[in-house]
Amino acid sequence: MRKQETTSRAELLRRKREKTPRNLNWRSRTAAPRPVPPRPAWTVQPRGAATRVHRVYSIALESPGVEVQFPALVVSFSPRSLAILVSGLACAGMLFMLTGPMFRAESPQIGGLQYISADAVAEASGLTGNNLFLISPAAVERQILDRIPAIRSAQVSLGVSGSVQVGVREREPILLWTQNGSSYWVDADGVFFPVLGDRADLVRVDVQDKGPQIAFDRAPDIDPEVVIQALELTLVLPSGTRLLYDVDHGLGMADIDGWTAYFGTTGGIDLKMDVYRRLVSALSSEGIRPAFVSVENLRQPFYRR
Numbered sequence: 613m614r615k616q617e618t619t620s621r622a623e624l625l626r627r628k629r630e631k632t633p634r635n636l637n638w639r640s641r642t643a644a645p646r647p648v649p650p651r652p653a654w655t656v657q658p659r660g661a662a663t664r665v666h667r668v669y670s671i672a673l674e675s676p677g678v679e680v681q682f683p684a685l686v687v688s689f690s691p692r693s694l695a696i697l698v699s700g701l702a703c704a705g706m707l708f709m710l711t712g713p714m715f716r717a718e719s720p721q722i723g724g725l726q727y728i729s730a731d732a733v734a735e736a737s738g739l740t741g742n743n744l745f746l747i748s749p750a751a752v753e754r755q756i757l758d759r760i761p762a763i764r765s766a767q768v769s770l771g772v773s774g775s776v777q778v779g780v781r782e783r784e785p786i787l788l789w790t791q792n793g794s795s796y797w798v799d800a801d802g803v804f805f806p807v808l809g810d811r812a813d814l815v816r817v818d819v820q821d822k823g824p825q826i827a828f829d830r831a832p833d834i835d836p837e838v839v840i841q842a843l844e845l846t847l848v849l850p851s852g853t854r855l856l857y858d859v860d861h862g863l864g865m866a867d868i869d870g871w872t873a874y875f876g877t878t879g880g881i882d883l884k885m886d887v888y889r890r891l892v893s894a895l896s897s898e899g900i901r902p903a904f905v906s907v908e909n910l911r912q913p914f915y916r917r
Contacts, residue, residue, distance in 0.1 A: 764799075790817070891915065
């Protein structure tokens with residue numbers, strides 16, 4: 613009875629499935645996405661401190677097989693720390709050099725002076741009390757020359773201990789130039805500078821009307837040929853003859869007979885003096901007394917009454 617009942621139930625279920633029609637055009641539903649399981653968060657666990665190898669130094673004693681060990685101190689820096697340390701030391705060194713009293717210039721020792729005082733040169737240099745590392749010798753030399761026209765050249769040397777030496781070369785005066793009530797010295801280059809003493813051996817030149825512009829800028833104020841010709845005139849003129857100068861006519865003289873004569877600045881003073889004497893002699897023979905005689909151009913000498 614049980615076996616027949618079981619078989620009949622299975623048979624009934626099979627028959628029921630055969631009778632039920634299958635739909636082949638059905639649409640399958642999209643399967644819902646499966647949830648992504650969360651990934652485990654990986655974390656790096658720090659390892660335990662590595663065992664450092666301690667360096668030691670072994671020193672053998674006199675007894676055989678006996679030695680003493682001392683730990684070695686190992687100091688290490690990262691590149692950044694080393695750079696910071698070096699920069700700090702450099703800044704400290706620069707600050708020390710800029711502020712240390714041993715790096716300040718003392719009062720300069722000046723040599724080569726003849727007319728100018730040492731205090732004047734020291735004040736013009738501006739060296740005293742300045743830091744040695746901030747001093748430019750070339751700039752100091754230019755400053756001395758600009759402030760004291762009577763100095764032709766200057767040389768500045770610095771010592772590590774703060775000592776400063778200044779060697780100067782003064783201009784040598786040749787002419788004593790008088791213009792607009794003031795007197796100046798003139799050297800062989802035609803440079804004007806203030807009178808610094810009494811010199812009776814200088815050739816005196818007086819300006820009556822128009823004189824040169826005096827700038828005191830180390831540049832020649834007159835042509836050096838004027839200085840040379842002034843010296844030549846003193847050799848051919850009687851002693852005590854007063855020399856004159858005019859921008860338009862050059863060098864001349866005040867004749868003892870009362871007129872003025874000019875010879876220009878082009879040289880040839882011997883020929884000009886010969887022409888001048890002949891011209892004056894001819895005028896005197898004719899009874900003419902000139903007020904102005906010019907022999908600036910040998911081919912065209914002239915006179916004015």
